Amino acid sequence: MQTLVDVKEVYSTEGLSLWYDKKQALKDVNVSIFEKQVTAIIGPSGCGKSTFLKTLNRMVELEPKITIKGRISYRGNNLYDKHYPVEQLRHRVGMVFQKANPFPKSIYNNIAFGPRLRGIKNKQLLNEIVERSLKQAALWDEVRDKLNQDANRLSGGQQQRLCLARCLAVDPDVILMDEPTSALDPIATAKVEELVHQLKQQYSIIIVTHNMEQAKRVSDQTAFFLNGELIEQRKTSELFAKPFHKETADYISGRFG
Amino acid sequence: MKSQITNRMATVLISVCAGLMALIMIALVGYIFYQGLGHVTWHFLTTVASTFQVGGGIKDQLWNSFYLLIVTMIFTTPLGIAGGIYLSEYAKPNRVTGFIRSCVEVLASLPSIVVGLFGMLVFVNTFHWGYSILSGAVALTIFNLPVIVRVTEDALRSVPVALKEASFGLGVGQWYTIKNVLLPAAFPGILTGIILSAGRVFGESAALLFTAGLTSPDLDFKNWSPFAFDSPLNPLRSAETLSVHIYSVNTVAIVKDAPQVAAASAAVLALFVLIFNLSARGLGAWIQKRMSGKS
Structure with a gap:
């Protein structure tokens, strides 16, 4: 037991169910997410993996007519408590989306956006945050001379790393990634994966992916979802080597999905 | 085949x-x-109108048109933008919202003469504002507000959802997201809409006949105190605008050159409305380019 206690839980869900209007998207999900690890969430399209990810920072509430039952604890507090400050949660839990979504502002202002709204006005400090975040996202060397250029002029891969840097700039605890490389070419994908590998030293990362090779390459834990249910969650190496369930075996061997 | x-x-x-x-x-x-x-000569644009002599101009009417336009826009723009933000960002899809939206639509389709008569009964008579810039501007606000609301709502809705998500995802609150992400992105569309509606306001006459009046005092362009009865800035004096002037010259004027004055006034009015429309297109495109270009 002693070895298990060493790894801290960031998130845990108990009996999490979610409905879009009358359609159930998540069914009684019980999951644990561990600190400073990469957790991959895999499963066929429409299995609820993106929905699950969006419950973790309550972005799912932007959708109309949703109903949520069950419990999600983040660092021991119930997220769906009425009084839970949702802005603070999203500030601690950053998100990188499927398609890069930089603001139509300069590179500098994209990164400085979050810190500025948190009240940081000191120019020196902002400069430092921008530089540090861009370095963490391995983008600094490519953009250091054009920080005032419109972010939309960057390439797709650069934009995605910019979005990552933007989320790092507010100093998060957890980073959620929703198929962050699905719109990128193999070279840009490799760069993002390399970053995920480095960032897990400091952050807990949850990545939704439809690419099983990617899950194998980057993650420590893998959770397999099917039709809104969590089929199994284990260490990545074990899950891919010896899946417990037939559905998991079928999916990872490419028999459906 | x-x-x-x-x-x-x-x-x-x-x-x-x-x-x-x-x-x-x-x-x-x-x-x-x-x-x-x-x-249309420089003399025509800078001479006051004459009721019985040949050679009158449209100096005061031109000023009144612009002044009324500015006052109306000061009333309409903040209200309209706030309404548009509410409908696009805060309103939940329910009956109340549906009702508000119908109100906006009905308001937009009210005939302007009806708005004018309503303005006369309420602002001119009941509120004792008399035939005045203020009465006229409020009547024009009723008539212009739905346009700005609609334009703002549409412009905000056409901002990609991804930008809103990006901002919310950073833990930025709704109001800051609207102020710092959505409004800047929607700004070119809103500005274009405002200028286009300014063209409509500039050319409006029916709503003004009974609110801003058919006459204006002889304006003293050296007296800028808003309280003097003949000051150009006095909001409680009557003010005949250019389009109302065209109407009155065509119907009641007895000067010999009335047809020429009317034709020239119409040309000036059409020219300004044309300038509004063209500049709306040009400015919108320019800002869009400018905003995505550097900062």
């Missing part, structure tokens, strides 16, 4: 309709300019 012919006919028909529309517009504006521009 048959579908090809049908296709041809449809193309020809649609092109003819489009051409006809352009032709009407060119003919109309061309005729107004042809009739009027010849009489």
Whole structure:
């Protein structure tokens, strides 16, 4: 037991169910997410993996007519408590989306956006945050001379790393990634994966992916979802080597999905 | 074979309709300019109107039109933008929202003469504002507000959802997201809409006949105190605008050169409305380019 206690839980869900209007998207999900690890969430399209990810920072509430039952604890507090400050949660839990979504502002202002709204006005400090975040996202060397250029002029891969840097700039605890490389070419994908590998030293990362090779390459834990249910969650190496369930075996061997 | 012919006919028909529309517009504006521009001189623009002598100008009317436009826009723009933000960002899709939206639509389709008569009963008579810039501006606000609300709502809705998600995802609150992400992105669209509606306000006459009045005092352009009865800035004096002037010159004027004055005034009015429309297009495009270009 002693070895298990060493790894801290960031998130845990108990009996999490979610409905879009009358359609159930998540069914009684019980999951644990561990600190400073990469957790991959895999499963066929429409299995609820993106929905699950969006419950973790309550972005799912932007959708109309949703109903949520069950419990999600983040660092021991119930997220769906009425009084839970949702802005603070999203500030601690950053998100990188499927398609890069930089603001139509300069590179500098994209990164400085979050810190500025948190009240940081000191120019020196902002400069430092921008530089540090861009370095963490391995983008600094490519953009250091054009920080005032419109972010939309960057390439797709650069934009995605910019979005990552933007989320790092507010100093998060957890980073959620929703198929962050699905719109990128193999070279840009490799760069993002390399970053995920480095960032897990400091952050807990949850990545939704439809690419099983990617899950194998980057993650420590893998959770397999099917039709809104969590089929199994284990260490990545074990899950891919010896899946417990037939559905998991079928999916990872490419028999459906 | 048959579908090809049908296709041809449809193309020809649609092109003819489009051409006809352009032709009407060119003919109309061309005729107004042809009739009027010849009489538009510097003297005409800078001389006061005359009720019994030849050689009157439109100095005061031109000023009144612009002043009324500015006052109206000061009333309309903040209210309209706030309404648009509410409908696009805060309103939940329910009955109350549906009702508010219907109100906006009904307001937008009210005939302007009805708004004018309402303005006379309420602002001029009940509130004792008299025939005044203020009465006129409030009447025009009723008439212009729904346009700005609609324009703002549409512009905000056309901002990509991804930007909103990006901002919320950073833990930025709703109001800051609206202020710092959505409004800047929607700004070119909102500005274009405001300028276009300014063109409409500038040319409006029916709503002003009974609110801003058919006369104005002899304006003293050296006295800028808003409290003097003949000050250009006094909001409680009556003010005949350019389009109302065209109406009154055509109906009641007894001066010999009335047809020329009316034609020239119409040309000036059409010219300004044209400038509003063209600048709305140009400015919108320029800002869009500017905003995505550098900062």
